[in-house]
Amino acid sequence: MSNNKDNGAFLKGMRDGLPIGLGYFAVSFSLGIIAKKGGLTPVMGFFSSLFVRASAGEYAIYTLIAALGTYWEAVVISLIANARYLLMNAALSQKFNPKTGIIKRLLVGVCCTDEIFGISIAWPGYLKPGYTFGATAVAGPMWALGTALGIVAGGALPTRAVSALSVALYGMFLAIIVPPSKKDKAVAVAVIASFTLSYIFSIAPVVKEISSGTRTIILTIIIAAVAAVIKPHTTPENGGGADA
Amino acid sequence: MHDTVKVLIYILIAIVVTNGIRVLPITLIRKPIKNKFIQSFLYYVPYVTLAVMTFPAIMEATQSPIAGLVALLLGIVAAYFGLGLFPVSIICCVAVFIIELFV
Structure with missing residues (x-):
């Protein structure tokens, strides 16, 4: 299905998917340790991670399995832990070339993780689906492999190494949000407000009881809405999203 | 096996x-959104979400x-000076590794 134009994008996606995959590996390795408590075999962990690819969502579900929760709880917790993808993919829906077919759009949607979303939205102009597919083709299996190895090897990796590797993902997030903040002061202010409110929500009484997944949804809606009212941003003809 | x-x-x-x-x-x-508010809202969503998930996590x-x-501050500085995804991540990881040798 891929045409020549998309091949370059696919390769670039694979290149950008590698650091994401390396970061994933550390996180999914620790996820595997939790999955093991839920009774998952390495093969089950591999495929479950390959098809779900959601850190918070998987963490929630493996913990629930270990605690013998109900199936309904599994549905609700999956909805809550992953609701941010509703917002992310609503944003991503505006990055498509109007000519991009529905099948490719849906596949891009399925590929969406926090990090894959981050690099896809940063693609200049209309998103080339091949880019997202290339990144997922590399990062997805590494995520799955990390989970499987975590189930097999458990606590073999020294804590110091896990601690250092665990910030890799955040480093990537910073590389995505800082450059646009430099270009657009409104984004910078929104980012600073996000850091501040997120911190307050994690320590203030009552609101600190809210899970991190729900906190992300609530704060994203509030801060993005306020920013949109104070400093409206309309994108020119070629693609929406981050290419301001 | 039932459990499996x-x-x-x-x-x-x-x-x-x-x-x-x-x-x-x-x-x-499936169509470009014309509404100015929703367009602006979706423009800010990615940065706000990623920022909320980064700090204090x-x-x-x-x-x-x-x-x-320290990893956060170094990562911001590195990204500010134009380094890409991978270098910024590595800087953050190395910073944590070195600092945790001393604390």
């Missing part, structure tokens, strides 16, 4: 629900919160 079946059902639920959430907005929104991910904080 149960675990598989949990996994299936996670796969269906998670990917259902992912494709829903894409199925519903980066301080909770490391064994010493200070190491996470």
Whole structure:
């Protein structure tokens, strides 16, 4: 299905998917340790991670399995832990070339993780689906492999190494949000407000009881809405999203 | 084995629900949005979400919160000076590793 134009994008996606995959590996390795408590075999962990690819969502579900929760709880917790993808993919829906077919759009949607979303939205102009597919083709299996190895090897990796590797993902997030903040002061202010409110929500009484997944949804809606009212941003003809 | 079946059902639920959430907005929104507010809202969503997920989580991910904080500041500086995804990540990881040798 891929045409020549998309091949370059696919390769670039694979290149950008590698650091994401390396970061994933550390996180999914620790996820595997939790999955093991839920009774998952390495093969089950591999495929479950390959098809779900959601850190918070998987963490929630493996913990629930270990605690013998109900199936309904599994549905609700999956909805809550992953609701941010509703917002992310609503944003991503505006990055498509109007000519991009529905099948490719849906596949891009399925590929969406926090990090894959981050690099896809940063693609200049209309998103080339091949880019997202290339990144997922590399990062997805590494995520799955990390989970499987975590189930097999458990606590073999020294804590110091896990601690250092665990910030890799955040480093990537910073590389995505800082450059646009430099270009657009409104984004910078929104980012600073996000850091501040997120911190307050994690320590203030009552609101600190809210899970991190729900906190992300609530704060994203509030801060993005306020920013949109104070400093409206309309994108020119070629693609929406981050290419301001 | 009954238990294996149960675990598989949990996994299936996670796969269906998670990917259902992912494709829903894409199925519903197929045209460019004209509404100025929604356009602006969606413009800010990615940065706000990623920022909310980064802090203070980066301080909770490391064994010493200070190491996470330093990684955050170094990462911001590195990204500000134009370094890409991978170099910024490596700088953050190395910073945590070195700081945790001393604390």
